[in-house]
Amino acid sequence: MDMEFSPEDLAFQQEVRQFIAENYPADLRDKQDEGEEMSKEDFLAWHKILYKKGWIAPAWPVEYGGTGWTPTQRFIWSEETARADCIRLMPFGLAMVGPVIYTFGTPEQKAHFLPRILSGEDWWCQGYSEPGSGSDLASLRTTAVADGDDYIVNGQKTWTTLAQHADWGFFLVRTDKEAKQQEGISFLLIDMKSPGITVRPIITLGGEHEVNEVWLEDVRVPQSQRVYEENKGWTCAKFLLAHERTGIAGVAASKRGIEKVKAIARTELDGDKPLLANAFFKRKVAELEVDLAALEFTELRSLAGPNANRGPGPESSLLKIKGSEIQQRLTELSLEAVGHYGAPYFRGFGEGDNEHPIGPDYAHRAAPTYFNMRKTTIYGGSNEIQRNIIAKMVLGL
Amino acid sequence: MDFTYTETQDMIRDTLARFLGDTYDFETRQKFINSDSGRDPAIWTALAQELGMLGAPFAEEHGGLGGGALENAIVMEELGKVIAIEPYLPTVVIAGGALKAVGGAQADAMIPEIIAGSAIIAFAYAEPQGRYDLANLRTTAKKDGAGYVLNGHKGVVYAAPWATHLLVTARTGGGHRDRDGVSLFLIDANLPGIVRRDYPTVDGSRASEIYFENVAIPGDALLGGEGTGLPLIEQIVDEATVAVCAEATGVMQKLHEGTLEYTQQRKQFGVPIAKFQVLQHRMVDMFMEVEQARSMTIMGTLKLGLPANERMAAVSAAKAKVARGANFVGQNAIQTHGGIGITQELAIGHYFKRATMIEGQFGSHDYHMDRYERITLAE
Ligand SMILES: Cc1cc2nc3c(=O)[nH]c(=O)nc-3n(C[C@H](O)[C@H](O)[C@H](O)COP(=O)(O)OP(=O)(O)OC[C@H]3O[C@@H](n4cnc5c(N)ncnc54)[C@H](O)[C@@H]3O)c2cc1C
Ligand SMILES: Cc1cc2nc3c(=O)[nH]c(=O)nc-3n(C[C@H](O)[C@H](O)[C@H](O)COP(=O)(O)OP(=O)(O)OC[C@H]3O[C@@H](n4cnc5c(N)ncnc54)[C@H](O)[C@@H]3O)c2cc1C
Numbered sequence: 001m002d003m004e005f006s007p008e009d010l011a012f013q014q015e016v017r018q019f020i021a022e023n024y025p026a027d028l029r030d031k032q033d034e035g036e037e038m039s040k041e042d043f044l045a046w047h048k049i050l051y052k053k054g055w056i057a058p059a060w061p062v063e064y065g066g067t068g069w070t071p072t073q074r075f076i077w078s079e080e081t082a083r084a085d086c087i088r089l090m091p092f093g094l095a096m097v098g099p100v101i102y103t104f105g106t107p108e109q110k111a112h113f114l115p116r117i118l119s120g121e122d123w124w125c126q127g128y129s130e131p132g133s134g135s136d137l138a139s140l141r142t143t144a145v146a147d148g149d150d151y152i153v154n155g156q157k158t159w160t161t162l163a164q165h166a167d168w169g170f171f172l173v174r175t176d177k178e179a180k181q182q183e184g185i186s187f188l189l190i191d192m193k194s195p196g197i198t199v200r201p202i203i204t205l206g207g208e209h210e211v212n213e214v215w216l217e218d219v220r221v222p223q224s225q226r227v228y229e230e231n232k233g234w235t236c237a238k239f240l241l242a243h244e245r246t247g248i249a250g251v252a253a254s255k256r257g258i259e260k261v262k263a264i265a266r267t268e269l270d271g272d273k274p275l276l277a278n279a280f281f282k283r284k285v286a287e288l289e290v291d292l293a294a295l296e297f298t299e300l301r302s303l304a305g306p307n308a309n310r311g312p313g314p315e316s317s318l319l320k321i322k323g324s325e326i327q328q329r330l331t332e333l334s335l336e337a338v339g340h341y342g343a344p345y346f347r348g349f350g351e352g353d354n355e356h357p358i359g360p361d362y363a364h365r366a367a368p369t370y371f372n373m374r375k376t377t378i379y380g381g382s383n384e385i386q387r388n389i390i391a392k393m394v395l396g397l
Numbered sequence: 398m399d400f401t402y403t404e405t406q407d408m409i410r411d412t413l414a415r416f417l418g419d420t421y422d423f424e425t426r427q428k429f430i431n432s433d434s435g436r437d438p439a440i441w442t443a444l445a446q447e448l449g450m451l452g453a454p455f456a457e458e459h460g461g462l463g464g465g466a467l468e469n470a471i472v473m474e475e476l477g478k479v480i481a482i483e484p485y486l487p488t489v490v491i492a493g494g495a496l497k498a499v500g501g502a503q504a505d506a507m508i509p510e511i512i513a514g515s516a517i518i519a520f521a522y523a524e525p526q527g528r529y530d531l532a533n534l535r536t537t538a539k540k541d542g543a544g545y546v547l548n549g550h551k552g553v554v555y556a557a558p559w560a561t562h563l564l565v566t567a568r569t570g571g572g573h574r575d576r577d578g579v580s581l582f583l584i585d586a587n588l589p590g591i592v593r594r595d596y597p598t599v600d601g602s603r604a605s606e607i608y609f610e611n612v613a614i615p616g617d618a619l620l621g622g623e624g625t626g627l628p629l630i631e632q633i634v635d636e637a638t639v640a641v642c643a644e645a646t647g648v649m650q651k652l653h654e655g656t657l658e659y660t661q662q663r664k665q666f667g668v669p670i671a672k673f674q675v676l677q678h679r680m681v682d683m684f685m686e687v688e689q690a691r692s693m694t695i696m697g698t699l700k701l702g703l704p705a706n707e708r709m710a711a712v713s714a715a716k717a718k719v720a721r722g723a724n725f726v727g728q729n730a731i732q733t734h735g736g737i738g739i740t741q742e743l744a745i746g747h748y749f750k751r752a753t754m755i756e757g758q759f760g761s762h763d764y765h766m767d768r769y770e771r772i773t774l775a776e
Contacts (some may be wrong), residue, residue: 134735136665159736203741205750211736269526273573291603320757335753336761340523340553341753343604345597358596358606359525359552367599370752374731375739382735384675 003300004303009072016080023049024086026156032085035357035365037208040123040165046087047120057094064102065118067092071303082252090162092124092332093117093133097170098234100187102251113168114187125163125192127171127214128237130156137172138181138234142216144173144188146223151175151188153196153219157381163199163212166192171216174233187233188223196220204375206368207345240250248316248380251296257330258289264337264362275337288329295322314393317386324383325377331370338363342370400695401426405462406471412448413475423744426601429483435603436559441483445514451489452470452512455497459508459579466636466698470643474694479649480744480751484517484556490640492722494520495581499597501618507562507583518583519560521638529760531566532632533574536609538567538582545569545619546580547590550727557605558595560586565609570624581610584731589613593613600754629706633710639697639746639758642719645755646694649687649723652730652748656680659734659745670733681727688720693718710772713765720755720762727752763776 005013006008031038050056056075060066069077098117101109103376116122141154153173161168169190176184192199196219202211229234262285265276275281302315335342341359346368357364377383391397402410420440429437446452453468455461455504462468469490476485493511496504509518527533536549547567557563559602561588571578590612594604623627634739657680660671727749731738738745756762 105661129736134665135665135670136667139667140463142618205741207741207747271530273529278763282769288633316476335756338765339757341525341554342599342757343555344687345599366748368518368752369747370753371599371739374728375736377732378735378739382732384673387675 004075004301005072007074012073013076016072016077017084019053020080020086021210023053024084025049029085034088038057039088043087043090046125047089048088051119051342056089056120057098059095060098060103061102064098064153075300075303077349079255080254082256088253090171092126092161092166093122096144097168097189098241098271100170100227100240103239104187106224106234107120108224109189109227116118122163124341125160125169125214126296127157127160127163127169129159131158134159135382137237138185140172140174140185142171143177144175144186146175149223151221151223151226153190153216153221154187155216155317156185157214158211159202159253160199160212160214161210163192163210163214164201168192169214169284170227170239171238172233175233179220181337182234184222185237187227187236188221189227190216190219190221194219194221195321197229204372205216206372208372210369230363236384249295249299249319250327251323252275252291253300254292254295254323254326254330257327258285260362261285261330261333264334266282267320267360267362268339281337284333285326286353288326288333291314291322292326295319295326314389317381317389320380321377321383321386327374327376329364335366335370342367400535405464406468409453409462409464409468410471410475410509413450413472414478416443416448416721417475417479417481421481425477425483425668425748426480427747430597430601431442435597441497441517442514444485445512446482449512449587451485451514451593454489454493455512459504461503461508466639466701469636469640470694472644473640477644477751478567478651480601480648480651480748483557484519484639485751486640486644487520487556487564488516488518491520491633492562492583493584494636495564495583495620496631498629498632503583503617503620516562517552517556517563518564518585519557519559519605520564521554521557522566523552523554523649524550525552529764530574531634532576532627534566534568534579535573536565536567536616538569539578540569541613544615545614545616547614549580550607551609553598553604554599554607555602555604557586557593557607558603561711562586563591563607564620566626566630576627577585579630580623581620581630582614583620584612584614584618598724600751605632605658606775633679634759636701638712639694639714641700641755642690642694642697642715643756645723645752646687646690648678648748648752648755649683649690649726652745653680653683653687654728654750655745655748656683656730656733659737663735670671676733679733683726683727683729686726690719690722706772710769713760713772715771716760717762717765717769720757720765723752724762763772 028042028045055067057065058067058069062068101113116359127136130140144151144153169192171188172185173188173189175186191352196217198215200213201209204210262276265281266274268275270278296391341363344358346357346364403489450462453464453472457463458612472485489510497518498509524535533752538545565582567580568578569580590610592608595603596603597603660676661669663670691716699713700711730745731749734745762774
């Protein structure tokens with residue numbers, strides 16, 4: 001047993017570091033530093049650079065365009081991108097539907113969609129949740145009725161992240177109303193420009209337009225865009241939900257987050273001293289670091305353990321629960337650190353109209369981020385549901 | 398011992414609750430907080446003139462209802478239940494409290510204006526470097542003939558964009574963190590040399606950065622003694638602190654009620670989610686936090702008249718407990734609502750935002766635990 005990086009790993013780390021330093025777009029970095037909202041082009045800018053380099057899909061098998069990196073290299077990669085504050089890559093194509101397509105798709109689907117996911121040509125969104133089906137996803141009601149070579153799809157999806165940018169969506173739809181809930185569901189790839197699709201914004205607490213309602217009215221979808229067998233979509237859905245084990249815990253990003261909190265607390269004054277010298281505040285930062293170390297080593301064990309090359313199991317629930325809780329505590333500490341300057345609302349009166357920040361420039365995102373990050377214990381299967389999964393699948397209760 | 402309200406106190410609560418029920422539903426609130434001015438002045442006028450509510454803590458000879466801190470708490474709790482942005486706290490509780498403490502000509506002149514609703518007073522005390530320390534001041538008021546010249550920068554002054562007057566803390570002497578040398582001034586908000594930068598706050602109110610650039614203020618703007626103002630400031634901030642605890646109680650009650658209601662309607666897995674024991678226990682924990690917030694608010698309010706150390710320990714105990722409770726109840730209200738809880742459309746998130754801001758207002762949990770320890774556990 002050892003936890004040292006090999007000389008090859010260290011060389012790889014150097015290579016990654018240098019690549020990021022030389023290739024990460026400066027204007028993107030400026031926008032991030034200013035706390036501006038990121039556009040679709042911003043997300044895609046970094047995506048395309050990585051695509052050119054051949055590093056866009058480290059988790060994919062080499063035959064479909066993966067990098068062939070070892071788990072340790074993938075770990076280094078996520079550490080380094082987080083350390084350098086690289087913009088996050090959208091997971092919907094690369095981490096979600098991509099693996100479903102290369103695992104369950106037809107040769108035609110693989111040939112058509114995978115290269116476009118890698119190149120960033122298609123932006124994907126995830127159409128799972130419905131107004132009446134959140135935690136109880138299998139109760140979904142959006143229907144797809146066969147009509148010749150097509151399906152006619154009707155229903156409403158909700159919470160669809162960044163659907164306003166999407167070219168394609170992967171949807172769970174009901175193809176058999178009579179079957180037991182999980183057994184009548186199919187997995188469809190739908191062109192978001194299809195007639196009958198309406199996307200409406202939902203504005204969240206931090207003021208962001210991040211999620212949407214998606215209405216489907218008599219949307220015609222070729223049956224050739226169904227992945228896997230009819231009525232067996234739940235298999236794909238479950239595979240996808242548990243798939244992305246690396247990264248789900250957000251360890252690297254949280255490490256970076258702790259550095260940011262410390263930087264704020266070194267600047268903010270508490271009496272004559274920096275806030276970081278305040279015993280209570282310091283203790284909270286230290287406790288967070290300890291909890292993060294526990295998460296990190298749990299993740300490393302799961303990456304390198306005997307199950308490493310099997311599909312991810314219910315242990316991903318542990319990583320999700322602890323990772324999301326840490327992310328939230330980080331935002332809580334930032335908000336606490338900025339004191340009174342958490343209160344100014346950084347947007348102006350009109351929609352999309354950003355006021356110049358009031359107070360120190362690290363302060364104006366603290367409250368919106370705190371509010372926004374409440375989502376992390378809700379989405380991707382709420383933490384209550386994750387605990388239910390552990391109780392049932394791990395503890396056998 | 399008797400924790401029941403008097404008839405007048407019941408009347409204040411019922412009248413105000415009825416009025417707010419009629420005028421302050423969530424949609425109406427959103428409409429005016431999103432307007433250019435961020436408020437509906439008719440509400441303030443009605444609170445003053447139709448309800449006489451702005452006179453709640455003032456003596457009858459000034460035209461008030463003869464109440465005090467308890468009446469303020471009753472009003473604040475009701476305002477919390479509708480997440481009202483009305484500047485009752487700075488105007489009535491804080492400036493009113495200072496004027497009551499000082500008395501004399503200044504009180505005779507201003508209190509009737511407060512009661513009539515014609516004065517709105519913002520409390521300009523916090524400075525960018527000061528965190529929650531009331532003595533940490535770089536703003537100065539230098540003696541100049543019969544008056545003073547004010548210079549400095551105050552941050553996040555709630556209600557300042559609407560204010561007719563400002564209650565300002567400033568140094569007339571001493572080094573920047575000394576207890577001595579602090580003074581309190583009540584000044585016209587529109588004096589030459591006052592520069593304001595206004596903005597909305599995350600909890601739906603309005604606030605300003607205020608810069609004083611050689612502002613000439615008259616000698617009678619000074620409230621209390623020159624250079625000896627800190628005890629008075631600490632007293633009024635303690636009154637304000639229990640008043641926000643009362644507001645928090647109202648906010649938390651609504652967060653809890655809203656969650657109970659929602660979980661009984663929302664069905665997943667074929668049952669109302671309120672049937673899941675893990676959520677039931679959480680809602681029980683929320684309930685206990687609401688009840689303890691109410692208890693601690695009452696305790697803090699009733700101890701406001703005690704000698705400074707006992708008063709401060711009680712207020713800090715109340716605020717620390719309420720801050721934690723507001724955090725717990727707010728976060729769990731959102732979590733228990735699921736996705737819908739994080740939307741702007743639903744009221745619950747806006748209650749959560751106010752609860753979050755209350756956590757830090759006049760000192761965080763840590764700040765107040767520290768103050769409590771210093772007073773009660775000093776060796
Ligand atoms: C920001 C954000 C982005 C999202 N993006 C997407 C997306 O792109 N695509 C998509 O399809 N979906 C998306 N979602 C939806 C997300 O998956 C759901 O919000 C989530 O599954 C919870 O469902 P719900 O919101 O309906 O809450 P509900 O299911 O109504 O749950 C409400 C509360 O009850 C609890 N609860 C429910 N059942 C149980 C139980 N059996 N035991 C104990 N507690 C229980 C929940 O944990 C929660 O606290 C997103 C959500 C958010 C907030
Ligand atoms: C020091 C001591 C003194 C006592 N003195 C007396 C006495 O003088 N006279 C007397 O008659 N009895 C007495 N008791 C017994 C006491 O009342 C029981 O221990 C208690 O009612 C719990 O019952 P149990 O120990 O059988 O635990 P169980 O009922 O078996 O419970 C085990 C665990 O399961 C939990 N649990 C059970 N049901 C539920 C549920 N529906 N939902 C969620 N969780 C649940 C419990 O909370 C507990 O954590 C005493 C016990 C102790 C420890």
